[in-house]
Every structure is written in structure tokens, then in C-alpha cells.
Amino acid sequence: MNVRNDFERFEELVCILMKRAGWEAKLMPRGQKGYDIEARRGKDTVAVQVKDYRVPVKVPQVEKFLDFMESPEAQKFTKGFFVTSTKFSPQSLTYFAQRSEAKIKLAGISNGSTSPLP
């Protein structure tokens, strides 16, 4: 079963999975700059960027999210999650590793289960 097909938007699935994990998650309206979901749990307020691509996430998308996380608008967030329905390209992982932002995590979701990345 491909759980993805049950949702119109991949963001909805991510939102539901976060709620199940105890997050208070809110889907942002389409066109929201920088992120798709705002989630709170305990002391954390998290910006979640979701990419539902046919191809791997590439360097410019990771760069854009890291830049957003450093922008004044993102100062309220304690963490940033970048979730994809496919995978991250090797170069985007190299770029991410080298920029090493402790408060940002990458993850991939397939068939309803998440796999965090280093």
C-alpha cells in the first residue's frame, strides 16, 4: 500500500505523522515562503519544509531552506526539518554536511515511515 496516494498533498501526510508523534502541527497556506508546516512540542517551534518531488532534492533547495532558517522571519523557530518523499542527492547531502547546522534535520518518508538522515 502506498500511503501517499491517500493524501492530496504530501504535506498533509507529514502533518498527520507529526501529530501522531505528539506535535501540534499546522499546515501553512499554499505560497507560504520558506516552509510548509509549523509544529510545536514542548519548548520547540519547528519550521518543516516538505518536498514531494519525482527527482531527488538538490543543492539549491537545501541551500534555500538553510538560508530561510537564518533569515529574520525564521528567528522564532528553534529547529528546522526538511522532509522529502524521494531522497536527497549526494551533492545536497555534502552541502548540508559542510554547512552543518545543528538545529536542522533532514528526513525522507516512504510508505508512511520516516527515515532520518545524518
Place this chain on the structure above:
Amino acid sequence: MSPPKPPRKRLTYVGVFTCKGGVGKTTISAHLAGAFALSGYDVALVDMDPQRNLTTLLGEGVNLPGLGGKRSVTVYGIDEWVDTKPPEDIKMVVCDCSPAFDSNPAELVKKFDYCVIPTTLNPLGLNKNGHVIKSTLEAIRSINKTAELFVLINNYFEDETVKGKVLREEYQRFFQDLVGRDKKFHFIDPEEAAIRNSKQLFYWGYHIYTGGRSELAFTPYAGKCLPKADFLNLLQYLEENTTIEKLKEA
């Protein structure tokens, strides 16, 4: 009895070339090699320019924090490079060519598998650089019929959306004829991969005046590093459009 050693696999050559100086050949050669090294390729740099710019800028080479330990990129002068006896473990060679085509050793240019032709996307340069690229293509093809050629926009301003779009379309139109005639000639759409204008690259090389350490412009400045993102993205574009990825170490 041990089986005979398999013959050494031929090296893969990437030439960075244009018939015009000052468009960023040396900067692109050095940082492209750096991106290869960061991504786990065993790569060397060969300085084919009689001005020896690369050697001045990087000395004998640079170290980079790569995936799985430190990697280095060594710079060889053209007189030091022996194609038949390359250093152990090197699989890929990036050549910084001379803008004077004839001063590049034809034997080596013949071996190029790929060429990156840097250019800029400014209005006055469009016509001029367009012709330069045409003559660059003709020059390369006069001795190498098989290399895949990629035109790369350097010093790109992505913010100038309208102007950029007009110039990009002009460029695409200009090259349509060449793309049609030569199946191995590609214009990289700067929306997919380009080297953006950045202070880091503009001032790259400043260390030779201050006696600083040789390094690439891959150090973040105020948390950002456009060159690193761009060269890794360029490498990704090349991996998607060529067969270089198989040279990467497992």
C-alpha cells in the same frame, strides 16, 4: 598464480576552456576540482596555461574536508604531467587550459572527454562571447570530435529576473544553431546550474597578495557560501548529463 593485473583504466579528462581570458577559467577549474574532491572523486588539476595562474593561486594544491576524511587536490604544471604515468589513484583530471588555443598540447586536448566553456551573461558580452564560444567550439572540434561540451554561465545574477530571462533566451537562440549541428554541444540553462556572482569568488586569489594560505572559496562568509552550493550543483548537473558518476569511489 595471481591473475594478471587488469589494465589501468583510462583517465577521464575535463578541460575548462575558452578562447578568451578573464571569464573565470582558472576559478572554475579550481573550484570544480574542489567540488569533485568534496564529493569523493579522486581528482588532479593540470595547469595548462603558460601564465601558470593556478599554480600561483593554489601552490602545489589544496586540502579539503571531504566525505570520509580529508582529500587533497594536487596541482600539476603541464611539464610535470605525464599522461601515461598519472599519480596513483587519480581517475579524473581537470585541466585549466590556455586561452591561446595553440599553446595547449594537442595530444592532451584530444583526450578530453568533457569541456566546460565558461562565459558571462551581460548584454555587451552576449554578442561578443557568443562568437567567442562559436570559435571555441570550432577550435576544440578541429582536434577533438568526441568531447561533450558544456557552456556554463559564470558571474550570474539570479535576482535580475526579467533582464536575466531576456538574455538567457537570447543566448539560447544564439546557440540553437550550434546545438542543432553538434549533438555534443550543450548550453547549461543557468536556472539549472550556473556560478552566481559572489564576493567570495570575486575576491578569490587575494591571498597571494597577503601571503595567506592557499584555499578555495568554499569557506562560508556570514554563514553562506554560494560558490560551494553552485559548484556542487554544477557537479550534480554533470553527473545527471554524463557518465562521470561511475568514477566515484564506492
